[in-house]
Amino acid sequence: MASSHTAYIGLGSNLNVPLAQLRQARTALNNLRHCTVENCSRPYWSTAIGPVEQPDYLNAVLQLQTQLDPTALLSAMRQIEDEQGRTRTLHWGARTLDLDLLLFDERIIDRKDLTVPHPRLHERNFVVYPLYDIAPTLLLPDGTALTALLEQLPDTGLQLALHYL
Numbered sequence: 001m002a003s004s005h006t007a008y009i010g011l012g013s014n015l016n017v018p019l020a021q022l023r024q025a026r027t028a029l030n031n032l033r034h035c036t037v038e039n040c041s042r043p044y045w046s047t048a049i050g051p052v053e054q055p056d057y058l059n060a061v062l063q064l065q066t067q068l069d070p071t072a073l074l075s076a077m078r079q080i081e082d083e084q085g086r087t088r089t090l091h092w093g094a095r096t097l098d099l100d101l102l103l104f105d106e107r108i109i110d111r112k113d114l115t116v117p118h119p120r121l122h123e124r125n126f127v128v129y130p131l132y133d134i135a136p137t138l139l140l141p142d143g144t145a146l147t148a149l150l151e152q153l154p155d156t157g158l159q160l161a162l163h164y165l
Helices: 018-030 070-083 125-134 146-152
Strands: 005-013 035-040 044-046 057-066 098-104 158-160
Touching: 005 018, 005 070, 005 125, 018 035, 018 057, 018 070, 044 125, 057 125, 070 098, 098 125, 125 146, 125 158
Parallel strands: none
Antiparallel strands: 005 057, 005 098, 035 057, 044 057, 044 158
16 A cells, blocks of 8 residues: 655735635546545735736645655646646746646755755745644754744735635
8 A cells, every 4th residue: 555645835826716716626636536625725815926017815734644655646736727728838927827746755855857945835825824824833954943934024015815725
């Protein structure tokens, strides 16, 4: 029997009814073979980051138990993005769905196609706040407490959504 891993995945959307996009992504991740969504944060609205004016994002983080390895999980996440209409034409542009592999167990992965922990996790309040909601005692692979990141990041531009995924 394959071993089980804990992965944290960031979800974001600012096109085509973002709440529906995140809910559909959560269902799709839970329906992956050998994967179970264990926990999911409330969604947060955040100001879009990018080169062009675009709608605000709806962001959340979920905890996934999986028997997939990081590469297979990343591939499945890309397929879910594609199935939900994600196009990759403009870096940091508006999108129907963005799925980021934030953490995978306590692993540090540094490859051309995959970096874990996510390289900008520590500077994105729209990731740290929802991650803290579901894993307040989490330590990053380098030993940094999630609470330390929370203290460094203001909640500027964040607004807790009224809906649940």
